[in-house]
Each structure stands twice: as structure tokens, then as C-alpha cells.
Amino acid sequence: xxxxxxxxxxxxRRINMVQTLRALRGRGxxxxxxxxxxxSLSRPTVESLVEDLLTAGWLKELPPETGQMGRPxxxxxxxxxxxxxxxxxxxxxxxxxxxxxxxxxxxxAHAERMRPEGGAQERLAATRACAGRxxxxxxxxxxxxxxxxxxxxxxVTADGVVKLSVVLPEWTGVDLAxxxxxxxxxxxxxxxxxxxxxxxxxxxGQARDIGDxxxxxxxxxxxxxxxxxxxxxxxxxxxxxxxGALPLVGWHRAPSHLTGYPGLPDGTGPEDxxxxxxxxxxxxxxxxxxxxxxxxxxxxxxxxxxxLTVDPDLVVLGGGVSRSGDVLxxxxxxxxxxxxxxxPAVAVSALGDQAVVMGAVRHALDHVDARLYDIDQxxxxxxx
Numbered sequence: 001x002x003x004x005x006x007x008x009x010x011x012x013r014r015i016n017m018v019q020t021l022r023a024l025r026g027r028g029x030x031x032x033x034x035x036x037x038x039x040s041l042s043r044p045t046v047e048s049l050v051e052d053l054l055t056a057g058w059l060k061e062l063p064p065e066t067g068q069m070g071r072p073x074x075x076x077x078x079x080x081x082x083x084x085x086x087x088x089x090x091x092x093x094x095x096x097x098x099x100x101x102x103x104x105x106x107x108x109a110h111a112e113r114m115r116p117e118g119g120a121q122e123r124l125a126a127t128r129a130c131a132g133r134x135x136x137x138x139x140x141x142x143x144x145x146x147x148x149x150x151x152x153x154x155x156v157t158a159d160g161v162v163k164l165s166v167v168l169p170e171w172t173g174v175d176l177a178x179x180x181x182x183x184x185x186x187x188x189x190x191x192x193x194x195x196x197x198x199x200x201x202x203x204x205g206q207a208r209d210i211g212d213x214x215x216x217x218x219x220x221x222x223x224x225x226x227x228x229x230x231x232x233x234x235x236x237x238x239x240x241x242x243x244g245a246l247p248l249v250g251w252h253r254a255p256s257h258l259t260g261y262p263g264l265p266d267g268t269g270p271e272d273x274x275x276x277x278x279x280x281x282x283x284x285x286x287x288x289x290x291x292x293x294x295x296x297x298x299x300x301x302x303x304x305x306x307x308l309t310v311d312p313d314l315v316v317l318g319g320g321v322s323r324s325g326d327v328l329x330x331x332x333x334x335x336x337x338x339x340x341x342x343x344p345a346v347a348v349s350a351l352g353d354q355a356v357v358m359g360a361v362r363h364a365l366d367h368v369d370a371r372l373y374d375i376d377q378x379x380x381x382x383x384x
Contacts, residue, residue, distance in 0.1 A: 023038035058078065078102070089196075090123065090152045092220055097131040099135060109357075120174050124174075131148075151360045153165055193223070196225070199232055200362055201316050211229055212229070214314075215318060216317050218319040219320035226310060241306070244302060254299050263285065278323075303332075304336055307336075315344045316349050322350075332346070
């Protein structure tokens, strides 16, 4: 006979609470009988757990169903508006911030332009201002944010320090988590932008239900994020996917084919060159088509190296060039396929310039879920 001690009883209740929450997440209103069946628990147990979760703020009760015989069913749902997360994307030319509820629905967003030559303090100030304006637009205070995730170019450590950045001035060595923690009581997570874009694609893009993904973020620079067995692969030191650092592949020179196009209007910045070149290539301009051809050749070299290493289910091309997939995919496939033992499936992301910031939202949500479903910790409380 097994004797259940008080601590064991509390742990069992926490386990049952997690089962109940998992049964509710991603669904609409659910009656208690149906919820008990979904959670594989007794109806009395679920009724008791629901009362606790309602009191804690993780559930909300909805008006009972009408038009049915007998007593109306009591309906509950996950309270996705009971807390919020903040995702931030710090790029060379812009900063983006998005506030989302606990189902990932966007509540408010804000974006600001940045000078690419701006130093660390200027970029940090712009990031704080952008995040503040997104929070104001959402009517959400910093104390109501349950997790914040910041995406940035470069290699970042697990504690949020930029270990190496070859793109942003004065960015190497910045303690990004520490610099941005100020008004928040929640954790501030920092992750590489390519990794976050891969997460977003796996969550809400072309790679849903895909186990192994190579996501190529290509614009002014090119990098990659890897999903292996459905999970983000960072590597031991956070450098997985940084194949662009290898001079033998063409990623370091690929943008020069676009910025060197002779038909660029005076004053066109590197961030706008791709749109101009691809637009001209659509019209049949020979110089633009040649530039795209060379760009595709160099891009294919690095992609092939990753394909031969990971053997993914899918390669997704994102970033600025994703808006020109109709022009880029054909030459890219022509250069890529002969380099691979078996040509991979290739798709163009539909997330555009929102990939990194939405990946930051997803990463923040994953952190909230990890705390919510941790049976070894007390049930946390949402911010509101």
C-alpha cells in the first residue's frame, strides 16, 4: 500500500493542473465534462482545478450555452488576455517591437528606422523607445509583460550578451539583457535573429509540422537558423548556422551582386538594393538578371553545405529577398540542386520582415509555457 504524503498530494494536484491547462490551450470554450475527458481526469477533480485556475487568472468563464435541453453546460477557456509577451527585433536599419497575448495574437506593434552606422547607445535608446511605444499602443505596462525576447544579429550567449557582431557598430560585448531589463520584472531573453526567424517559420509559416528545417535569412547579410527534430538547434556556444563566417562559401559576397547593379538609382541604400534589382529582373533587364543569377549562385553554395549536413525536410528562404521568390527561386534551384545528393524541398517565407519579431514572440511564449507547465514549481500568476 502506498501512502501519499502531503507534498505528494500537492505535486499530484500540480500535475493534474498541467493536464487541464494543456487540454484547454489552443481550443475555444470547453464544457467541464468534455474538459475532464480531454484531460483524462474525473469530473469532480476538474471542477476543483478549474476553480483554482479561475481564481489564479489562467482561465476565464464564459456564458453558458443556450438552446439546449437540461442544465446549460458551464464553459471555460484559457485566459489568453490575462498576460502578454513582448518581442523585439533589432536590425541594422530598423527596430521592431510587438506585444502579443498568451495565444500569440498581436495586440500592438511599432517599428522605427535606424541609422546603420549608429553606435550601441543610439541603438539601445531606439530599442527602448520602440518597445515603449508598442506597450503604450497595447495599453500594457512593463509589469504586465510575462516574458520579453530580443532578437539581434550576431552570436549571443545564454545570458544575453552579444558575443560577436560583425554587422552592428559597437555591438560586440553589449549585455543586451542587462541593458534592456530596466522597467521589466520578467526575464529578458536574447536570441540570434536567424534562430528566431526559424522559430517563427516553424510556428506560423511554411514549416508547420516540419521536423528538420533550414531557414535562410537573406538580405543585407545572410545567415541561417536550424530546427532539428522540431526544436531550435543553437549549438554548444550559440553559433549553429553561422556558415556565412566561412569564406569558402559565397554568402559573404552575395549581396555585392545586388548592390553593384549599375542601374541602381543614386542614393539607393544596401537595404533597398534587392527590391530594385529584382523588380528590374522581372522586366527582363539583362544586367539585373545577371545580378540575380550571381546572387543565386553564391546563395546556393552555403545552402548546399547546410543541406548536406542537416538533410532537412525543407529549406525556407526568408528575409528581404523573400518578397522576390518568383524571380529568385528558379536560378537558386538551378544552382542548388546539382550540389546536393538529393535536391531539397525549397519554399519562400510569407512572414516577410515580421519573421524575427514573431519568432521573438514565440520564444517568449515558450518561456511562459515552460513556467506554467513546470510541475516542480508552484503555479505562477499571470500579470493581470
